[in-house]
Amino acid sequence: MESIPADAHTREVFYVGGEYVDDGTVNETVYGQVYVEHLVPVHKPLQKYPIVFIPGSSRTSIDFLTTPSIPTSSPPPKSWSSHFLSLSHELYLIDPPFRGRSPWHPPTHLSPSSQSQSQPYLTFSAAPLQKAWTTPPFSTQWPDVNPPAGKGSPAFDHVMKSTHPQLASLAEEQSVAQKSLSALLDKIGKPVIILAHSMGCKIAWLLADARPGLVKAIVAVEPAGPAFQMRGMGGLRREMTAFGLTEVRLGFEPPVGEKGERLGRRLVKPEEEGLLECWLQDEEQEGGVRELVNLKGVEVLVVTGEGSPHRGYDWGTVEFLRQAGVEGVxxxxxxxxxxxxxxxxxxxxxxxxxxxxxxxxxxxxxxxxRRV
Incomplete structure (x- = not known):
C-alpha cells in the first residue's frame, strides 16, 4: 500500500460574515461575506495553532495553494499551504471581501481600482525596481528566465490571469474584512497564527486589534508600508495613512481619531546605509507616543526579500510596531x-x-x- 503524502488533508469550504443590505431595488443582498477554505491534515496530532492565510492586494488564496511551474525543478518546490499541512497545521485560506470567490456587490457600495498589465509584473517579477530604491536591486528568484519575459511567459500569465479588481477605498475594504474575519476567528474559537502578505497585513493588524485573545502571532510578509506613507512602484503615495499602519482606526492608548486627533509623526533616518527614511510617531506629540494596547502581546515576524523594494523600508514598519509597544517583533x-x-x-x-x-x-x- 502506498504511503499517505505528507500534505494529505481533508477540505471544506464555507462563508463567514456578511450582512443584508438594500441593493437599490426592492430586494436585499448579502454584503461583505468572505470565502474560506478549511484544510485539515490527515496526519495527527495537529499543531496547537491553526494558520490563517491572508493574500495581498488584488490577490486571492491561490497564491498559497498553487504556483507557477518551474521547468528546471523536479519535483517543484511545495506551495506554502502544502508545507504547513506537512507540518500538521490546520489551515484557513481566505479570499478577501469583494475578491475572487468572495462576491462582488452593488455598485452603490463599490468602485474598482484599475491596474495596468505592466504594474503587477514590475512589482512581482525580476524587473529592476528603480523607483523604490536609491540603488536598484534585482530579484533573482522569479521563475521566468532572465531577462524577464512578458505576456506569454508562464509566470507572467499565472500572475495576470489570477489578478482581481480591488476596491478603490482601502478603508472600506479593511473595515469589512475586519468585521467578517473577526467572525472567522470567533468560529475557530482558539488562538491562531496569521500569515499575511503585503496589503493583507493591514487586515492582520486589524484582526489582532479586534480579537487580541484569538491571535497568537502574525507573520507579516513584506507588509504594506512603511507607516504613515506607503510606498508603491511609483514611489511614495500622496495620501497619509491615518492610523499609521491602517486606514481604519486601531486601538491606540491614549485614543486616536475619536475627536479628530491625529498621530503625531516625524521623519527618521535609518541607521543602516542604503535604506530609506521612514515616518515614526513623534515622541513630543501631546499625550506622548500612543501604544497599540491590543497588539502588545502578539508576536510578530516581518519577512523581507533581499531583492525587493521592501528591503529599503520594512525597517520603518518594524520600528513603528516596537515604538507602539508591540513587544515581540x-x-x-x-x-x-x-x-x-x-x-x-x-x-x-x-x-x-x-x-x-x-x-x-x-x-x-x-x-x-517555536511558538508552540
Whole structure:
C-alpha cells in the first residue's frame, strides 16, 4: 500500500460574515461575506495553532495553494499551504471581501481600482525596481528566465490571469474584512497564527486589534508600508495613512481619531546605509507616543526579500510596531546565512511564487514552530 503524502488533508469550504443590505431595488443582498477554505491534515496530532492565510492586494488564496511551474525543478518546490499541512497545521485560506470567490456587490457600495498589465509584473517579477530604491536591486528568484519575459511567459500569465479588481477605498475594504474575519476567528474559537502578505497585513493588524485573545502571532510578509506613507512602484503615495499602519482606526492608548486627533509623526533616518527614511510617531506629540494596547502581546515576524523594494523600508514598519509597544517583533531579511542551503536569497515581493519558495516556507515554519 502506498504511503499517505505528507500534505494529505481533508477540505471544506464555507462563508463567514456578511450582512443584508438594500441593493437599490426592492430586494436585499448579502454584503461583505468572505470565502474560506478549511484544510485539515490527515496526519495527527495537529499543531496547537491553526494558520490563517491572508493574500495581498488584488490577490486571492491561490497564491498559497498553487504556483507557477518551474521547468528546471523536479519535483517543484511545495506551495506554502502544502508545507504547513506537512507540518500538521490546520489551515484557513481566505479570499478577501469583494475578491475572487468572495462576491462582488452593488455598485452603490463599490468602485474598482484599475491596474495596468505592466504594474503587477514590475512589482512581482525580476524587473529592476528603480523607483523604490536609491540603488536598484534585482530579484533573482522569479521563475521566468532572465531577462524577464512578458505576456506569454508562464509566470507572467499565472500572475495576470489570477489578478482581481480591488476596491478603490482601502478603508472600506479593511473595515469589512475586519468585521467578517473577526467572525472567522470567533468560529475557530482558539488562538491562531496569521500569515499575511503585503496589503493583507493591514487586515492582520486589524484582526489582532479586534480579537487580541484569538491571535497568537502574525507573520507579516513584506507588509504594506512603511507607516504613515506607503510606498508603491511609483514611489511614495500622496495620501497619509491615518492610523499609521491602517486606514481604519486601531486601538491606540491614549485614543486616536475619536475627536479628530491625529498621530503625531516625524521623519527618521535609518541607521543602516542604503535604506530609506521612514515616518515614526513623534515622541513630543501631546499625550506622548500612543501604544497599540491590543497588539502588545502578539508576536510578530516581518519577512523581507533581499531583492525587493521592501528591503529599503520594512525597517520603518518594524520600528513603528516596537515604538507602539508591540513587544515581540522580529525582522527577518532573507539573505546570507538565513537562506544558505535553502535556494539562496535574491527574493522579490511575491516570494511565495518564486523558485526558492520551499526554503522560505521552511524558514517561516521554523519560526512558527517555536511558538508552540
Amino acid at each position: 522580529e525582522h527577518l531579511v532573507l539573505e546570507g546565512a538565513v537562506m544558505e542551503g535553502r535556494g539562496g536569497g535574491g527574493n522579490g515581493h511575491m516570494m511565495m511564487l518564486e523558485r526558492n519558495r520551499g526554503g522560505i516556507g521552511e524558514v517561516i515554519g521554523e519560526w512558527v514552530g
